Amino acid sequence: MNKAIPVVMLCTAAVLTTLLLNGCDNKVASSAEAPKPLVAFLSLHKQFCEKKYDDSFSLKETLSHDKKLAPAKDFNGVYEVFVNKVSYAISPEDDGCTTDVMVQGDSSQELFTFDDINKALISSGYIATGDAKSRKDMGLDQSEVMVIQKKYISPQGEVTTLDFPLNKKDKYYMTLFAEKFTQAKREIKEKVMNKLRMASIESTKSI
Numbered sequence: 001m002n003k004a005i006p007v008v009m010l011c012t013a014a015v016l017t018t019l020l021l022n023g024c025d026n027k028v029a030s031s032a033e034a035p036k037p038l039v040a041f042l043s044l045h046k047q048f049c050e051k052k053y054d055d056s057f058s059l060k061e062t063l064s065h066d067k068k069l070a071p072a073k074d075f076n077g078v079y080e081v082f083v084n085k086v087s088y089a090i091s092p093e094d095d096g097c098t099t100d101v102m103v104q105g106d107s108s109q110e111l112f113t114f115d116d117i118n119k120a121l122i123s124s125g126y127i128a129t130g131d132a133k134s135r136k137d138m139g140l141d142q143s144e145v146m147v148i149q150k151k152y153i154s155p156q157g158e159v160t161t162l163d164f165p166l167n168k169k170d171k172y173y174m175t176l177f178a179e180k181f182t183q184a185k186r187e188i189k190e191k192v193m194n195k196l197r198m199a200s201i202e203s204t205k206s207i
Contacts, residue, residue: 034112034116034120035111035112035116036084037083037084037086037101037111037112038111038112038116038117038120040083040084040086040088041088041099041101041112041117041176042117042120042121042124044081044083044088044090044099045099045176045178046124048062048063048066048090048097048099049090049096049097049098049099049176049178049180050154050155050156050158050178052156053097053180053181055181056092056093056094056095056180056181059092059097059180060077060092063079063090063092064079066079068081069081069090072089077091077092078090078091079091086101086105086111087101087102087105088100088101089101089173093177094181095179095180095181095182096158096177096178096179096180096181096182097177097178097180098175098176098177098178099175099176100173100174100175100176101173101174102169102170102172102173102174103164103165103169103174104169104170105170106170110169114132114148114164114166117162117164117174117176118132118150118162121152121160121162122152124155125154125155126152126153126154126155126160127152127153128150128151128152129151129152129153129159130150130151131150132148132149132150133148133149133150134146134147134148134149134166135147135149137163137172139165139168139171139172140171140172141168141171143168143171145165145166145167145168145171145172146165146166146167147163147164147165147166147172148163148164148165148166149161149162149163149164150162150164154178158178158179158180159178159179160176160177160178160179161175161176161177161179162174162175162176162177163175163177
């Protein structure tokens with residue numbers, strides 16, 4: 001009898017997390033092997049960053065009006081949600097949408113590994129493109145951090161980039177960025193350039 005109690009508690013916690021995240025239809029959510037913080041992270045990314053938006057403005061509007069999200073402490077356009085005391089952030093970008101989390105917070109325990117999220121993304125329908133690459137970046141304490149970067153094509157056909165810190169994991173946010181509006185920005189820029197060219201031609205003709 002006593003052994004059944006932890007199972008019930010775990011099931012209850014899983015149900016509450018699923019309800020909080022609107023029961024996101026993600027294969028990772030049903031995987032007993034995936035760490036719970038990873039399930040929450042990918043569910044949030046699916047709910048907000050995998051969704052289709054007309055432009056960056058509509059993304060910002062969606063995030064600002066969602067009752068589960070709140071402006072982060074320093075805000076800067078970032079929205080935050082806590083799941084089991086872990087902070088996750090959603091950031092609207094000019095060219096897409098980013099989900100991030102500190103994979104090693106106040107405790108020394110890592111929420112999940114690069115291998116964990118790489119396998120989970122692939123099992124969720126992401127397609128890896130090329131090999132992972134390492135690069136140097138700056139951490140929150142202005143010290144050097146080694147970051148591994150890997151690109152995928154999402155189930156929605158969007159280029160998605162994972163940046164995962166290999167060290168200083170309590171000083172660098174792991175990010176998953178979905179490129180969403182690059183094509184639209186390119187088309188707008190081309191239209192503006194074409195108008196300028198036409199205006200220049202007309203101006204030359206009038207002379």
